[in-house]
Amino acid sequence: MDPFSAGQQDEEDSAIDLTPMLDVVFIMLIFFIVTASFIKEAGIDISRPQAETTEKQDRASIFIALSPSGEIWIDRRKVAPAQLKPTIEKLKAENPQGSVVIQADRESRSQQLMETLDAVRDAGITEVAISAEPF
Amino acid sequence: MKLLTQIRQQEEDSAIDLTPMLDVVFIMLIFFIVTASFLKEAGLTANKPDVQQAPPTEEAPSIVLRIASEGQVYLGPRRIDIRSVRPNIERLRAETPGAPVVVRAEDGARNHLIVDVMDAARQAGVMDVSLARAD
Numbered sequence: 001m002d003p004f005s006a007g008q009q010d011e012e013d014s015a016i017d018l019t020p021m022l023d024v025v026f027i028m029l030i031f032f033i034v035t036a037s038f039i040k041e042a043g044i045d046i047s048r049p050q051a052e053t054t055e056k057q058d059r060a061s062i063f064i065a066l067s068p069s070g071e072i073w074i075d076r077r078k079v080a081p082a083q084l085k086p087t088i089e090k091l092k093a094e095n096p097q098g099s100v101v102i103q104a105d106r107e108s109r110s111q112q113l114m115e116t117l118d119a120v121r122d123a124g125i126t127e128v129a130i131s132a133e134p135f
Numbered sequence: 136m137k138l139l140t141q142i143r144q145q146e147e148d149s150a151i152d153l154t155p156m157l158d159v160v161f162i163m164l165i166f167f168i169v170t171a172s173f174l175k176e177a178g179l180t181a182n183k184p185d186v187q188q189a190p191p192t193e194e195a196p197s198i199v200l201r202i203a204s205e206g207q208v209y210l211g212p213r214r215i216d217i218r219s220v221r222p223n224i225e226r227l228r229a230e231t232p233g234a235p236v237v238v239r240a241e242d243g244a245r246n247h248l249i250v251d252v253m254d255a256a257r258q259a260g261v262m263d264v265s266l267a268r269a270d
Contacts, residue, residue: 018153025160032167049247051254054177063176066246101176104246110202111242113249114268117181129178132250 039063040091043076046105051132060129061098062091064116068107072116084119092123099127179253182265197235198227198261200252201269204243208252217248220255228259236261239269 042065065073201209236256
Protein backbone atom coordinates (compact mmCIF):
# COMPACT_ATOMS: atom_id res chain seq x y z
CA MET A 1 0.00 0.00 0.00
CA ASP A 2 1.44 3.36 -0.90
CA PRO A 3 1.40 6.22 1.59
CA PHE A 4 -0.93 8.35 -0.58
CA SER A 5 -3.92 6.04 -0.51
CA ALA A 6 -3.46 5.43 3.24
CA GLY A 7 -3.77 9.17 3.92
CA GLN A 8 -6.90 9.42 1.82
CA GLN A 9 -8.45 6.49 3.65
CA ASP A 10 -7.93 8.29 6.98
CA GLU A 11 -9.65 11.41 5.70
CA GLU A 12 -12.70 9.55 4.50
CA ASP A 13 -13.09 7.86 7.87
CA SER A 14 -12.93 11.12 9.79
CA ALA A 15 -15.91 12.62 7.89
CA ILE A 16 -19.17 11.33 9.45
CA ASP A 17 -21.62 9.86 6.99
CA LEU A 18 -24.70 12.09 7.19
CA THR A 19 -26.94 10.03 4.94
CA PRO A 20 -28.86 8.03 7.63
CA MET A 21 -29.46 11.19 9.67
CA LEU A 22 -30.70 12.99 6.57
CA ASP A 23 -33.09 10.13 5.88
CA VAL A 24 -34.50 10.32 9.39
CA VAL A 25 -34.81 14.11 9.28
CA PHE A 26 -36.61 14.00 5.94
CA ILE A 27 -39.04 11.36 7.15
CA MET A 28 -39.79 13.42 10.27
CA LEU A 29 -40.26 16.50 8.12
CA ILE A 30 -42.71 14.73 5.84
CA PHE A 31 -44.60 13.33 8.84
CA PHE A 32 -45.02 16.75 10.42
CA ILE A 33 -46.02 18.37 7.11
CA VAL A 34 -48.67 15.71 6.56
CA THR A 35 -50.07 15.89 10.09
CA ALA A 36 -50.02 19.70 10.23
CA SER A 37 -53.63 20.75 10.03
CA PHE A 38 -53.46 24.37 11.18
CA ILE A 39 -56.27 24.08 13.65
CA LYS A 40 -58.02 27.24 14.75
CA GLU A 41 -58.44 26.84 18.46
CA ALA A 42 -61.10 28.82 20.21
CA GLY A 43 -58.84 30.36 22.80
CA ILE A 44 -60.69 29.80 26.06
CA ASP A 45 -61.05 26.76 28.23
CA ILE A 46 -64.55 25.61 28.99
CA SER A 47 -65.90 22.79 31.11
CA ARG A 48 -67.41 20.34 28.68
CA PRO A 49 -70.53 18.35 29.43
CA GLN A 50 -70.06 14.61 29.66
CA ALA A 51 -71.62 12.10 27.30
CA GLU A 52 -71.39 8.37 26.64
CA THR A 53 -71.69 8.37 22.89
CA THR A 54 -69.00 10.85 21.88
CA GLU A 55 -67.24 10.46 18.57
CA LYS A 56 -63.73 11.62 17.84
CA GLN A 57 -63.82 14.71 15.65
CA ASP A 58 -60.80 14.15 13.47
CA ARG A 59 -61.66 16.53 10.69
CA ALA A 60 -62.52 19.43 12.95
CA SER A 61 -60.57 22.56 12.12
CA ILE A 62 -62.73 25.39 13.41
CA PHE A 63 -63.53 25.59 17.10
CA ILE A 64 -66.15 27.93 18.48
CA ALA A 65 -66.28 28.30 22.25
CA LEU A 66 -69.32 29.52 24.14
CA SER A 67 -68.53 30.73 27.62
CA PRO A 68 -71.04 30.44 30.47
CA SER A 69 -71.34 34.23 30.55
CA GLY A 70 -72.45 34.32 26.92
CA GLU A 71 -69.26 35.25 25.09
CA ILE A 72 -68.35 33.65 21.79
CA TRP A 73 -64.70 32.94 21.06
CA ILE A 74 -63.22 31.91 17.71
CA ASP A 75 -59.54 31.73 16.79
CA ARG A 76 -58.43 33.25 20.10
CA ARG A 77 -60.64 36.30 19.65
CA LYS A 78 -63.93 37.32 21.16
CA VAL A 79 -66.53 37.61 18.42
CA ALA A 80 -69.73 39.63 18.49
CA PRO A 81 -72.84 37.62 17.51
CA ALA A 82 -73.30 39.76 14.39
CA GLN A 83 -69.74 38.98 13.29
CA LEU A 84 -70.18 35.25 13.73
CA LYS A 85 -71.13 34.37 10.17
CA PRO A 86 -68.42 36.41 8.38
CA THR A 87 -65.79 35.08 10.78
CA ILE A 88 -66.77 31.47 10.13
CA GLU A 89 -66.89 32.10 6.39
CA LYS A 90 -63.37 33.52 6.48
CA LEU A 91 -62.05 30.50 8.37
CA LYS A 92 -63.90 28.14 6.08
CA ALA A 93 -62.21 29.73 3.07
CA GLU A 94 -58.84 28.88 4.61
CA ASN A 95 -59.74 25.25 5.19
CA PRO A 96 -62.78 24.23 3.12
CA GLN A 97 -62.66 20.57 4.20
CA GLY A 98 -62.77 21.16 7.93
CA SER A 99 -65.77 20.71 10.12
CA VAL A 100 -66.87 22.78 13.08
CA VAL A 101 -66.88 21.83 16.74
CA ILE A 102 -68.86 24.02 19.10
CA GLN A 103 -67.28 23.92 22.52
CA ALA A 104 -70.22 25.02 24.58
CA ASP A 105 -69.76 25.28 28.30
CA ARG A 106 -71.93 23.15 30.56
CA GLU A 107 -73.73 26.23 31.77
CA SER A 108 -74.03 28.11 28.48
CA ARG A 109 -77.52 28.87 27.24
CA SER A 110 -79.36 27.14 24.44
CA GLN A 111 -80.14 30.43 22.72
CA GLN A 112 -76.48 31.03 21.99
CA LEU A 113 -75.95 27.48 20.84
CA MET A 114 -78.81 27.84 18.38
CA GLU A 115 -77.54 31.19 17.10
CA THR A 116 -74.11 29.68 16.59
CA LEU A 117 -75.55 26.63 14.84
CA ASP A 118 -77.54 28.94 12.56
CA ALA A 119 -74.44 30.98 11.75
CA VAL A 120 -72.39 27.87 10.97
CA ARG A 121 -75.14 26.59 8.73
CA ASP A 122 -75.51 29.94 6.99
CA ALA A 123 -71.77 29.93 6.37
CA GLY A 124 -72.26 26.68 4.44
CA ILE A 125 -70.83 24.14 6.85
CA THR A 126 -73.06 21.14 7.44
CA GLU A 127 -70.77 19.10 9.65
CA VAL A 128 -71.17 20.43 13.15
CA ALA A 129 -70.55 18.73 16.45
CA ILE A 130 -71.11 19.78 20.02
CA SER A 131 -68.09 19.10 22.14
CA ALA A 132 -68.51 16.62 24.97
CA GLU A 133 -66.17 14.71 27.17
CA PRO A 134 -66.32 10.92 27.26
CA PHE A 135 -66.86 9.44 30.69
CA MET B 136 2.90 16.66 -4.36
CA LYS B 137 1.35 18.99 -6.85
CA LEU B 138 -0.58 16.15 -8.39
CA LEU B 139 -2.01 15.08 -5.05
CA THR B 140 -3.43 18.52 -4.22
CA GLN B 141 -4.95 18.70 -7.66
CA ILE B 142 -6.75 15.41 -7.21
CA ARG B 143 -8.00 16.40 -3.81
CA GLN B 144 -9.23 19.73 -5.12
CA GLN B 145 -11.25 17.95 -7.77
CA GLU B 146 -12.72 15.56 -5.28
CA GLU B 147 -13.91 18.37 -3.02
CA ASP B 148 -15.51 20.19 -5.92
CA SER B 149 -17.49 17.19 -7.04
CA ALA B 150 -19.14 16.69 -3.60
CA ILE B 151 -22.10 19.06 -3.19
CA ASP B 152 -22.06 21.04 0.03
CA LEU B 153 -25.18 19.90 1.89
CA THR B 154 -24.94 22.35 4.80
CA PRO B 155 -27.37 25.05 3.52
CA MET B 156 -29.94 22.45 2.60
CA LEU B 157 -29.59 20.82 5.99
CA ASP B 158 -30.14 24.21 7.64
CA VAL B 159 -33.33 24.76 5.68
CA VAL B 160 -34.61 21.26 6.36
CA PHE B 161 -33.97 21.61 10.08
CA ILE B 162 -35.71 24.96 10.26
CA MET B 163 -38.72 23.53 8.40
CA LEU B 164 -38.73 20.55 10.73
CA ILE B 165 -38.70 22.76 13.81
CA PHE B 166 -41.48 24.94 12.35
CA PHE B 167 -43.73 21.96 11.69
CA ILE B 168 -43.00 20.42 15.09
CA VAL B 169 -43.90 23.68 16.80
CA THR B 170 -47.11 24.26 14.81
CA ALA B 171 -48.25 20.63 15.10
CA SER B 172 -51.11 20.38 17.53
CA PHE B 173 -52.38 16.95 18.27
CA LEU B 174 -55.77 18.05 19.47
CA LYS B 175 -58.11 15.32 20.56
CA GLU B 176 -61.63 16.59 20.43
CA ALA B 177 -64.67 14.44 21.00
CA GLY B 178 -68.24 15.48 20.46
CA LEU B 179 -71.77 14.71 19.40
CA THR B 180 -72.79 15.41 15.84
CA ALA B 181 -75.62 17.90 15.75
CA ASN B 182 -78.02 18.22 12.86
CA LYS B 183 -80.07 21.30 12.38
CA PRO B 184 -83.37 20.64 10.63
CA ASP B 185 -83.57 22.43 7.32
CA VAL B 186 -86.18 25.11 6.89
CA GLN B 187 -87.05 23.60 3.53
CA GLN B 188 -87.21 20.13 5.01
CA ALA B 189 -90.59 18.49 4.76
CA PRO B 190 -92.57 18.64 7.98
CA PRO B 191 -93.18 15.32 9.70
CA THR B 192 -96.09 13.47 8.20
CA GLU B 193 -98.59 11.07 9.68
CA GLU B 194 -96.60 8.05 8.48
CA ALA B 195 -93.30 9.24 9.93
CA PRO B 196 -93.93 11.22 13.06
CA SER B 197 -90.81 12.49 14.75
CA ILE B 198 -90.06 12.07 18.43
CA VAL B 199 -89.92 15.58 19.80
CA LEU B 200 -88.31 16.26 23.14
CA ARG B 201 -88.60 19.73 24.57
CA ILE B 202 -86.21 21.13 27.14
CA ALA B 203 -87.68 23.98 29.14
CA SER B 204 -85.66 26.94 30.34
CA GLU B 205 -85.87 25.67 33.89
CA GLY B 206 -84.44 22.30 32.94
CA GLN B 207 -87.49 20.06 32.69
CA VAL B 208 -87.70 17.61 29.81
CA TYR B 209 -91.02 17.14 28.05
CA LEU B 210 -91.93 14.34 25.71
CA GLY B 211 -94.97 15.68 23.96
CA PRO B 212 -97.16 17.10 26.69
CA ARG B 213 -95.76 14.81 29.37
CA ARG B 214 -92.92 15.80 31.65
CA ILE B 215 -90.34 13.05 31.96
CA ASP B 216 -87.26 12.52 34.04
CA ILE B 217 -83.90 12.94 32.34
CA ARG B 218 -83.05 9.31 33.18
CA SER B 219 -86.17 8.01 31.45
CA VAL B 220 -85.40 9.72 28.14
CA ARG B 221 -83.57 6.69 26.82
CA PRO B 222 -86.25 4.05 27.60
CA ASN B 223 -88.94 6.38 26.28
CA ILE B 224 -87.13 6.87 22.98
CA GLU B 225 -86.45 3.14 22.74
CA ARG B 226 -90.15 2.43 23.25
CA LEU B 227 -91.26 5.02 20.67
CA ARG B 228 -88.69 3.79 18.18
CA ALA B 229 -89.98 0.27 18.62
CA GLU B 230 -93.49 1.51 17.83
CA THR B 231 -92.44 3.56 14.80
CA PRO B 232 -89.07 2.40 13.49
CA GLY B 233 -87.08 5.08 11.73
CA ALA B 234 -88.74 7.97 13.50
CA PRO B 235 -86.29 10.89 13.74
CA VAL B 236 -85.57 12.50 17.08
CA VAL B 237 -85.77 16.26 17.42
CA VAL B 238 -84.56 18.06 20.53
CA ARG B 239 -86.20 21.44 20.93
CA ALA B 240 -84.50 23.58 23.51
CA GLU B 241 -85.95 26.74 24.96
CA ASP B 242 -83.67 29.75 24.95
CA GLY B 243 -82.64 29.48 28.56
CA ALA B 244 -81.92 25.75 28.65
CA ARG B 245 -78.45 24.83 29.80
CA ASN B 246 -76.08 23.16 27.40
CA HIS B 247 -75.34 20.15 29.60
CA LEU B 248 -79.03 19.21 29.54
CA ILE B 249 -79.10 19.38 25.74
CA VAL B 250 -76.04 17.15 25.58
CA ASP B 251 -77.56 14.75 28.12
CA VAL B 252 -80.76 14.40 26.10
CA MET B 253 -78.86 14.01 22.81
CA ASP B 254 -76.61 11.44 24.48
CA ALA B 255 -79.64 9.50 25.72
CA ALA B 256 -81.14 9.50 22.23
CA ARG B 257 -77.89 8.27 20.77
CA GLN B 258 -77.71 5.55 23.39
CA ALA B 259 -81.20 4.51 22.31
CA GLY B 260 -79.79 4.02 18.83
CA VAL B 261 -80.77 7.28 17.10
CA MET B 262 -77.53 8.70 15.82
CA ASP B 263 -78.96 11.59 13.81
CA VAL B 264 -80.50 13.78 16.44
CA SER B 265 -81.73 17.17 15.26
CA LEU B 266 -81.44 20.25 17.37
CA ALA B 267 -84.02 22.97 17.02
CA ARG B 268 -85.17 26.04 18.81
CA ALA B 269 -88.42 25.74 20.75
CA ASP B 270 -90.90 28.40 19.71
